Amino acid sequence: MRVLGVLLALVLSATVAFGLLRTAASRRAPDPGPRSAGPSRDAIDAGIARGVAYLVKSQNASGSWGSPASNLWDIYAPVPGAYYAFETGVTGLAVSALLAGER
Numbered sequence: 127m128r129v130l131g132v133l134l135a136l137v138l139s140a141t142v143a144f145g146l147l148r149t150a151a152s153r154r155a156p157d158p159g160p161r162s163a164g165p166s167r168d169a170i171d172a173g174i175a176r177g178v179a180y181l182v183k184s185q186n187a188s189g190s191w192g193s194p195a196s197n198l199w200d201i202y203a204p205v206p207g208a209y210y211a212f213e214t215g216v217t218g219l220a221v222s223a224l225l226a227g228e229r
Contacts, residue, residue, distance in 0.1 A: 178227040181220050192216035 185191060192213040
């Protein structure tokens with residue numbers, strides 16, 4: 127008899143939980159209202175120009191980007207050759223951004 131009571135309680139709990147989930151899933155999120163138009167084309171172009179100017183200004187004398195400086199914000203990679211891999215990757219990303227900024 128006790129096992130039957132436990133099974134009945136489990137079935138009732140599952141039914142209530144399923145009903146709550148179904149009710150929650152059927153509710154819609156409130157309408158956020160009108161969306162902003164976003165930044166103007168001039169603002170986007172100005173941001174791209176600032177980014178290109180920063181990349182050109184921060185380029186190393188060797189033509190690469192990145193530095194071996196060690197601080198909390200740099201990538202820590204003590205494996206031999208890791209800095210050169212990092213520098214190559216950062217340089218590739220910087221060149222890619224410069225090429226995209228030309229459009």
